[in-house]
Amino acid sequence: MAFDKITPLAAPPGHSLTDEPGKWAWERPPQYADPDQALDFVLDKLEEPSRRRDMMRMLAAGISIEELVSQIAFKGFMQGFYTPDVAELIKPSIAIYLYHEGLQEGFEPRMMFDQADEEAKDEMAGEVDDVSFFRILKQRNPELFNAMNEELNKQERLQVEMMAKTKQPDMPEEIPQSFLAMGDR
Numbered sequence: 001m002a003f004d005k006i007t008p009l010a011a012p013p014g015h016s017l018t019d020e021p022g023k024w025a026w027e028r029p030p031q032y033a034d035p036d037q038a039l040d041f042v043l044d045k046l047e048e049p050s051r052r053r054d055m056m057r058m059l060a061a062g063i064s065i066e067e068l069v070s071q072i073a074f075k076g077f078m079q080g081f082y083t084p085d086v087a088e089l090i091k092p093s094i095a096i097y098l099y100h101e102g103l104q105e106g107f108e109p110r111m112m113f114d115q116a117d118e119e120a121k122d123e124m125a126g127e128v129d130d131v132s133f134f135r136i137l138k139q140r141n142p143e144l145f146n147a148m149n150e151e152l153n154k155q156e157r158l159q160v161e162m163m164a165k166t167k168q169p170d171m172p173e174e175i176p177q178s179f180l181a182m183g184d185r
Contacts, residue, residue, distance in 0.1 A: 025080030035089040038082040042072060042090060043097060052101070057133050059102045059109040062140025066112050069094045110140075 022028050032038035045051060058068060072094055073087035082090075095111075102109035138145045 026077060028080055030080055030082045030086070032082045032086065035082075035086050038076070038086050039090045039093050041081060042076060042094060046072075046094075046097065055098065056101065056105050058136070059098065060105070060107055060141075060144070061133055061136035062110060062144075063136060064110040064112055065095050065098050065102075068098060107144075 030038075032041055046055060055068065059065070069091050073091050076082055077084050077087045099109055099111070134145070137148075
């Protein structure tokens with residue numbers, strides 16, 4: 001979708017200079033000016049159980065560490081936690097942390113973003129539900145998706161076999177109700 005350079009409702013150049021100063025979080029002094037403090041803050045947030053679960057699900061689905069780190073750094077800046085230069089300084093440490101956590105979970109996360117993955121970028125916003133997880137997984141990590149799908153099918157086949165084996169043999173078989181199946185009785 002292409003936008004016109006000049007639209008009737010667009011703000012004129014310099015409009016932001018007429019806004020009230022300090023209106024946005026990034027216009028005020030950051031909460032953390034020291035990169036070490038900012039990194040501690042971010043890692044504490046990432047260790048919260050729901051956030052950690054979401055991060056691991058996104059990494060397992062195939063979203064790269066590069067994408068997640070960029071989102072984390074940008075959101076922290078937008079919310080006024082730290083400045084853009086501090087955000088850039090803490091990115092490598094966040095990446096190492098996420099990579100290590102992925103390895104602890106039993107998989108090797110993807111490090112870099114691939115241009116072919118552009119469609120799933122919107123999926124990263126907010127909480128990762130099961131539908132989003134499997135959609136991203138199918139698109140970004142089809143081998144794991146197929147392996148998980150095959151394992152689920154295998155478990156379902158085993159359940160059907162177990163149900164067939166536990167069927168009580170002393171129960172009489174159902175007599176067909178069709179007159180065609182009755183034969184010469």
